[in-house]
Amino acid sequence: MATERAGNLLIQFARAPLVGRVKTRMVPALTPEEACDLHCRLVLRTSGMLVRASLGPVHLAVAGDLGYPLFRECLELGVSSLEPQRGIDLGQRMQHAIDRGLDRYSRVVLVGSDCPAMDAGYLARAAAGLDHAPVVLGPADDGGYVLVAARVKHSRMFEGVPWGTSEVLATTRSRLEESDTDWLELESLADIDRPEDLAGWGHLLSQS
Numbered sequence: 001m002a003t004e005r006a007g008n009l010l011i012q013f014a015r016a017p018l019v020g021r022v023k024t025r026m027v028p029a030l031t032p033e034e035a036c037d038l039h040c041r042l043v044l045r046t047s048g049m050l051v052r053a054s055l056g057p058v059h060l061a062v063a064g065d066l067g068y069p070l071f072r073e074c075l076e077l078g079v080s081s082l083e084p085q086r087g088i089d090l091g092q093r094m095q096h097a098i099d100r101g102l103d104r105y106s107r108v109v110l111v112g113s114d115c116p117a118m119d120a121g122y123l124a125r126a127a128a129g130l131d132h133a134p135v136v137l138g139p140a141d142d143g144g145y146v147l148v149a150a151r152v153k154h155s156r157m158f159e160g161v162p163w164g165t166s167e168v169l170a171t172t173r174s175r176l177e178e179s180d181t182d183w184l185e186l187e188s189l190a191d192i193d194r195p196e197d198l199a200g201w202g203h204l205l206s207q208s
Contacts, residue, residue: 008056008127009105011097013085014043014071014113016064029195039113040070041204042192044077046113051078053120055127056105061085061097091158099153107151111138114191115146116201122147125186135176135183137169141190144168154181 015022023035030038050058057080062071066082075082087093094110101108107130109123122138126149129136135154138147143166148157156179161171176183190197198204 006105008107009101010050010058011110012060043113047074048077053123090163109149111147117189129184133182133184138186139188
């Protein structure tokens, strides 16, 4: 007899807070230390938002050492568990996280930690969109995406995606089209990757 799967699982992707290894495109507008501090603030902001959305348990998937105090703070905010990201590139790591989540949950919503514009309503629309399509994408203004939600495993969705370029979303759309997979897209949001992206979010640098 098949085991019934639970409802929604929210997965947050984050990197270990290593000075000089995170938010590197912010330098020299920010010092490496300031860029790392911004990274930490964004991770915590995202964790808190996901927990407060109350759509399901929140798992934090980490690239790097799980032992940093930053990730303990995420657990204190209500994140359910920490787990390592597994895979050679970002696509493999996302695929592994989604597939593993779908082994136990009927829907997985995966987000990064770089989009302070994302809110609980956006997450709820992504989860609800899975009533109408097996995949939901949340586009980013720079040609990538800030969210991927799925209720079925898709082995090729992230295959050959040129990560870090403006072709990320377009390539993922092509992969879905090639496999005759329907998808929905939410409104595009801005993430914070470059100095010009900080316009309107400068308070993130001064928050205590």
